Amino acid sequence: MIPANFNYHKVSSVNEAIALSQKLGEEAKYMSGGHSLLPMMKLRFATPEHIIDISKIEGLSYIKEEGDLLKIGAMTTQTEMEHNALLKEKYPILGDAIWLTADPSVRNVGTIGGNIAHGDAANDQPALMLAMRATVVAEGTDGTKSIPIDEFFHGFYMTALEPSDVLIEIQIPKAKKSSGGAYVKIERKVGDYATAGVAVHIELDDSGVCQQIGIGLTNVSAVPMRLERGEEILRGQKVTDDLIAQVGQVASEDCEPESDLRGSEAYKRSIVNTITKRMLNKALERARQ
Amino acid sequence: MFKCKTSPEVGGMGHSVKRKEDARFLHGKGNYVDDVKLPGQLTMVLVRSPYAYAKIKGINKEKALAIPGVLAVITGYDLKEFNLHWMPTLLSDTQMVLPTDTVMHQSQEVCAVIATDRYIAVDGAEAVEVDYEPMKALVDPWKALDADAPLLRPDKEGQKDNQIYHWERGEREKTDAAIAAADVVVKERIYLPRIHVASIETCGCVASYDKDTQKMLVYMTSQAPHAIRTILALVAGHVGLSEEKIRIIAQDIGGGFGGKVPVYPGYVIAIAASFLIGKPVKWIEDRSENLVNGFARDYHMDCELAATKDGKIQAFKVSTLADHGYTDSSANPSKYPTGMFSICTGSYDYEHAFAELDAVYTNKAPGGVAYRCSFRVTEAVHAIERMVDKLAAKIGKDPAQLRFENFIKKEQFPYESPLGWSYDSGDYKQTLEKAMDMIGYDDYKKEQAEKRAQGKLMGIGICTFTEVVGAGPSKDFDILGIAMFDSAEIRVHPTGKALARFGTKTQGQGHETTYAQILAEELGIPYTDIQIEDGDTDTAPYGLGTYGSRSTPTAAAAAAMAARKLRAKGKKIAAHLLEVSEDDIDWEVGKYFVKGAPEKCKTIQEVAFAAYTNFPAGMEPGFEATHYYDPPNMTFPNGAYICVVEVEEETGAIDVKRFVAIDDCGNIINPMIVEGQVHGGLTQGIAPAMYEGIVYDDEGNVLNGTLMDYLVPTAVESPHWETGHTITPSPHHPLGAKGVAESPTVGAPPAIANAIIDALSPLGIEHLDIPITPAKVWEAIQVAKAKA
Amino acid sequence: MGKHNITLTINGESVSAEVESRLLLVHFIRENLDLTGTHIGCDTSNCGACTIMLDGKSIKSCTYLAVRADGAEITTIEGVAEPGTNSHLQKAFHDQHGLHCGFCTPGMIIRSMDLLKTNPNPTEEEIRWGISGNLCRCTGYNNIVKSVQQAATEMAKEKEASV
Numbered sequence A: 001m002i003p004a005n006f007n008y009h010k011v012s013s014v015n016e017a018i019a020l021s022q023k024l025g026e027e028a029k030y031m032s033g034g035h036s037l038l039p040m041m042k043l044r045f046a047t048p049e050h051i052i053d054i055s056k057i058e059g060l061s062y063i064k065e066e067g068d069l070l071k072i073g074a075m076t077t078q079t080e081m082e083h084n085a086l087l088k089e090k091y092p093i094l095g096d097a098i099w100l101t102a103d104p105s106v107r108n109v110g111t112i113g114g115n116i117a118h119g120d121a122a123n124d125q126p127a128l129m130l131a132m133r134a135t136v137v138a139e140g141t142d143g144t145k146s147i148p149i150d151e152f153f154h155g156f157y158m159t160a161l162e163p164s165d166v167l168i169e170i171q172i173p174k175a176k177k178s179s180g181g182a183y184v185k186i187e188r189k190v191g192d193y194a195t196a197g198v199a200v201h202i203e204l205d206d207s208g209v210c211q212q213i214g215i216g217l218t219n220v221s222a223v224p225m226r227l228e229r230g231e232e233i234l235r236g237q238k239v240t241d242d243l244i245a246q247v248g249q250v251a252s253e254d255c256e257p258e259s260d261l262r263g264s265e266a267y268k269r270s271i272v273n274t275i276t277k278r279m280l281n282k283a284l285e286r287a288r289q
Numbered sequence B: 001m002f003k004c005k006t007s008p009e010v011g012g013m014g015h016s017v018k019r020k021e022d023a024r025f026l027h028g029k030g031n032y033v034d035d036v037k038l039p040g041q042l043t044m045v046l047v048r049s050p051y052a053y054a055k056i057k058g059i060n061k062e063k064a065l066a067i068p069g070v071l072a073v074i075t076g077y078d079l080k081e082f083n084l085h086w087m088p089t090l091l092s093d094t095q096m097v098l099p100t101d102t103v104m105h106q107s108q109e110v111c112a113v114i115a116t117d118r119y120i121a122v123d124g125a126e127a128v129e130v131d132y133e134p135m136k137a138l139v140d141p142w143k144a145l146d147a148d149a150p151l152l153r154p155d156k157e158g159q160k161d162n163q164i165y166h167w168e169r170g171e172r173e174k175t176d177a178a179i180a181a182a183d184v185v186v187k188e189r190i191y192l193p194r195i196h197v198a199s200i201e202t203c204g205c206v207a208s209y210d211k212d213t214q215k216m217l218v219y220m221t222s223q224a225p226h227a228i229r230t231i232l233a234l235v236a237g238h239v240g241l242s243e244e245k246i247r248i249i250a251q252d253i254g255g256g257f258g259g260k261v262p263v264y265p266g267y268v269i270a271i272a273a274s275f276l277i278g279k280p281v282k283w284i285e286d287r288s289e290n291l292v293n294g295f296a297r298d299y300h301m302d303c304e305l306a307a308t309k310d311g312k313i314q315a316f317k318v319s320t321l322a323d324h325g326y327t328d329s330s331a332n333p334s335k336y337p338t339g340m341f342s343i344c345t346g347s348y349d350y351e352h353a354f355a356e357l358d359a360v361y362t363n364k365a366p367g368g369v370a371y372r373c374s375f376r377v378t379e380a381v382h383a384i385e386r387m388v389d390k391l392a393a394k395i396g397k398d399p400a401q402l403r404f405e406n407f408i409k410k411e412q413f414p415y416e417s418p419l420g421w422s423y424d425s426g427d428y429k430q431t432l433e434k435a436m437d438m439i440g441y442d443d444y445k446k447e448q449a450e451k452r453a454q455g456k457l458m459g460i461g462i463c464t465f466t467e468v469v470g471a472g473p474s475k476d477f478d479i480l481g482i483a484m485f486d487s488a489e490i491r492v493h494p495t496g497k498a499l500a501r502f503g504t505k506t507q508g509q510g511h512e513t514t515y516a517q518i519l520a521e522e523l524g525i526p527y528t529d530i531q532i533e534d535g536d537t538d539t540a541p542y543g544l545g546t547y548g549s550r551s552t553p554t555a556a557a558a559a560a561m562a563a564r565k566l567r568a569k570g571k572k573i574a575a576h577l578l579e580v581s582e583d584d585i586d587w588e589v590g591k592y593f594v595k596g597a598p599e600k601c602k603t604i605q606e607v608a609f610a611a612y613t614n615f616p617a618g619m620e621p622g623f624e625a626t627h628y629y630d631p632p633n634m635t636f637p638n639g640a641y642i643c644v645v646e647v648e649e650e651t652g653a654i655d656v657k658r659f660v661a662i663d664d665c666g667n668i669i670n671p672m673i674v675e676g677q678v679h680g681g682l683t684q685g686i687a688p689a690m691y692e693g694i695v696y697d698d699e700g701n702v703l704n705g706t707l708m709d710y711l712v713p714t715a716v717e718s719p720h721w722e723t724g725h726t727i728t729p730s731p732h733h734p735l736g737a738k739g740v741a742e743s744p745t746v747g748a749p750p751a752i753a754n755a756i757i758d759a760l761s762p763l764g765i766e767h768l769d770i771p772i773t774p775a776k777v778w779e780a781i782q783v784a785k786a787k788a
Numbered sequence C: 001m002g003k004h005n006i007t008l009t010i011n012g013e014s015v016s017a018e019v020e021s022r023l024l025l026v027h028f029i030r031e032n033l034d035l036t037g038t039h040i041g042c043d044t045s046n047c048g049a050c051t052i053m054l055d056g057k058s059i060k061s062c063t064y065l066a067v068r069a070d071g072a073e074i075t076t077i078e079g080v081a082e083p084g085t086n087s088h089l090q091k092a093f094h095d096q097h098g099l100h101c102g103f104c105t106p107g108m109i110i111r112s113m114d115l116l117k118t119n120p121n122p123t124e125e126e127i128r129w130g131i132s133g134n135l136c137r138c139t140g141y142n143n144i145v146k147s148v149q150q151a152a153t154e155m156a157k158e159k160e161a162s163v
């Protein structure tokens, strides 16, 4: 399978990328890892006239804590995240997800920025970002903007990014003392996109009351979705098995899966219930450590 | 146990010598078909139909031809000029090479674009405009014989409906009567869906016609190059491509498993294109073309098994509906349209059996190809092994015990099966006992009882199968009339090294090593000194190729027989050299010696040298032999597989905890290679059992035609296999060997299915068709709970 | 459409070429450089037959534009060991019968090189997950796992001996 013809352009700075994208117009697409975009081009589902390669822009690959934030450069590969000591120690939810994402060779190239910018509810990172209340930082023709994750995903492959916007950084509130997160997805085989996935991030106060909670779902809706009703149930409450069961139930009700090769709608709703509960328990366990 | 006769250095039978072929593969020097690059080579890409059933109202080539580098667009009409637009299948059906007016399945070849380069050819294919008039496709085989079904093959004279053939074996009345009179009868409709071998290398060829010499050279991923050449000569003889002008070279093959036996239209089109243009034309399938245009299985089997109340099996009946797609392109021996399906009576001793089958046309891709088992043994074994477990569940008997009570006993061999096979040898009891010991059957039974008491779902599944391989004896087996013997040709050089050539074709089975080991065993020449060649029709002796686990039963036997001819000649030479009479010469591996005076001896190497330098007067010089081996019977490898699973009720998740496979394939040439073949076959057993299946929608579109959705297991899905063997030599094979590589693919799916269904049995679930996925299990559990 | 001059190092040799924008790295390697040890087994980046080492990491060369490899250092199976010698992995695949048809083998070996670099002492489970982007249809994986284990052991021994 071979992509249709296009013109390749390499840029070495964000500004250059934006200017070139402006010049080339709608038919230009950024490529970072290319591991979502190029497969679509090979199948000719995507036929951009221009590819602007942003992967060679220096300085966009980093993982650091600064102030109240964990900052991950958009061009950080999933492999770099997988082996990062800080993430392993304080943000194990990212490791949970990356271990279940594609395969090691794909992760060597695919970037966190691309995974989110692709706007695909089947990708794993969007659910995590929703759960962790990330902020997407992008640069465009009118400067830098910070987009709260809740406003980021607009539709099937559609995001808040303007065509010329370059996603440069992901910001995640720094892990608090009694916080924990966990992610799992059910997949038909290793490397598959999720049949369903659930990301949970929870913060407890000293008395074990849930202060902050985020739940994101993978591939059970056209647009990556947050389980707001489920979060409501837990916020401000001491988490009990009963409440967890309620959240699982709500998750199975609120998700919007479709029957397909991965299973029936009913099956997906049911496993969303199960794994929501499991991830709540796992996140709690981590928060309590 | 088998005792090695040779030293490890000589490396005869029974030695796990390392493979001779590895070096080139380990260094990227394999020669696969896509690696072929001939001067001036063009590329062909096929335009394929998006519809399952449609009239072609027109094909507009213009836009494609306008692309620089696109040289030709070939349609059915272009081939029709040469009467090459249709070709015969191996089972006297016909298949379109390229259509002139109608497409019969989604992804059928519509026309071919020839260009100077792969990228341009793809652009060209995108630019061809085809005007289709879609028609309502016949997708459900159960509707194929309805009165209002469209007649799919009006082109076939006398074809009044969509039935291809009816076949039956055994005694219908007696079987029906036995079933009617039995204490217990279990029934089930068992479906084995379409699957695809998906060898990691797809199919392809490079056809190169020289207009001056009028010779056609074709590099091809073929498991049966000689058969392909003969077929081509039959198809294209009328345009001047007669058999001696065609040379097929099958170099290294990136996995075959039966998918590289058929003649695909792409081959014929590439050959025709090269013939017309006079330049080499390469055609390599992409993965979707590969997955969607061929298949194995697709049998719907209605089974009935009858027994006494304490479980003595009395009769088995199976009525099958076979969906062949729009043409019957099964690669089966001509007298066996359903392959060896009549092995379906299994490893058990009972009197009455009847099997019948109706094959029908639908708007799907043709196939009946293979999936590491070409001859319907997988279907047959699945049917009987599922039914035996169902019987055990019904009467509440341990499935192992039920099997022990029904096995054909060791003393009963050769055993005449109710459907006409003469099983050569086996010790089913010993094999199952070994598997039970190895896995710790009794302990698992206890654990299962405990788990069940806690409401957990744990299952143990057994399969004790009998295979039938090694087609086959010429009195019964032929393909297009050509008897299914196979051949070996040995040439020992003056210095005692050798070259041997075969009519089979290795695809990873390690023939370059194992055939050399057989010759080492028979001649005492170290296996490292023997070079093995196959796959080139200009040099290799005629043979029908490698599939159906037939290489060991046929070609390996031919190797032994040819070597024995050499040994007989060598004896005369040795007698001449040692100046004694031939009767006074004895043989021990690698040397001839004078009876009673072992110090007076000549090595095989000395004898070989003498064959060229100092042979007895009147003897034909040289040291070469050829043998065409016509097997007296099939071989009947068998095995006992046990699988332990746990199923999670909430999600349907299936965890394969253990899998033990004990195989009996007779004497073993190379234990390392046999074990490797078993591992590979087991993974191709769990694949259809739990992951793979080609899915069609109501319009006849394949929904999972990529490796994203056609779920070939990775190293994570594939369990850590545990293997072992028992050895019951084949009494009629010169080496006592049987075929092995398909056994695990045949035996694993029922073991896994039986285990999962056993796990679910407390919920009242009695059967699930493969692939048994978590989603399917979950659905079944909901239904069972709703019922309860 | 667009053409680009690229220069890269492949198996220790520097090569320069003019490539089309859309040329896939796997085709550049196989067809322009005639290094046919790198294979193609799918259209959807699932099989790993095309795996090569690019700047020290295993990648699927069917999902990478040749033009992006400008300046890169690439190792293909042909460059894994000096001619006439075997790397630890090559030797181990031979010893443990980790290959049948050989089609997946180059990709498996390259992928395993990367795996052992990041995890020199992997468990069986880690090996299985580590090669999960590489499909093998022949071996059933048991012996591939054993091959990687043998190579890991031998590499560790060698490392120990050298300190």
Ligand SMILES: Cc1cc2nc3c(=O)[nH]c(=O)nc-3n(C[C@H](O)[C@H](O)[C@H](O)COP(=O)(O)OP(=O)(O)OC[C@H]3O[C@@H](n4cnc5c(N)ncnc54)[C@H](O)[C@@H]3O)c2cc1C
Pocket (backbone or CB within 6 Å): A029, A030, A031, A032, A033, A034, A035, A036, A037, A038, A039, A054, A074, A100, A101, A102, A103, A106, A109, A110, A111, A112, A113, A114, A115, A116, A117, A118, A122, A123, A124, A125, A161, A165, A166, A167, A168, A191, A192, A193, A194, C044, C045, C046, C063
């Ligand atoms: C075989 C296979 C299996 C996979 N399985 C999974 C899986 O299970 N789960 C999963 O989450 N992912 C999976 N992926 C996708 C993989 O993780 C991708 O690499 C990742 O989603 C996208 O990252 P990328 O850098 O490759 O993005 P690209 O392909 O380069 O880009 C994707 C999209 O985002 C845009 N984009 C990229 N970067 C930026 C940026 N900085 N600013 C603005 N726009 C940008 C591009 O224009 C494009 O539209 C799989 C991929 C493959 C090939």
Ligand code: FES
Pocket (backbone or CB within 6 Å): C039, C040, C041, C042, C043, C044, C045, C046, C047, C048, C049, C050, C051, C060, C061, C062, C063
């Ligand atoms: S060819 Fe299959 S992953 Fe690259």
Ligand code: FES
Pocket (backbone or CB within 6 Å): B200, B254, B255, B508, C098, C099, C100, C101, C102, C103, C104, C105, C135, C136, C137, C138, C139
């Ligand atoms: S050895 Fe054949 S695909 Fe792996």
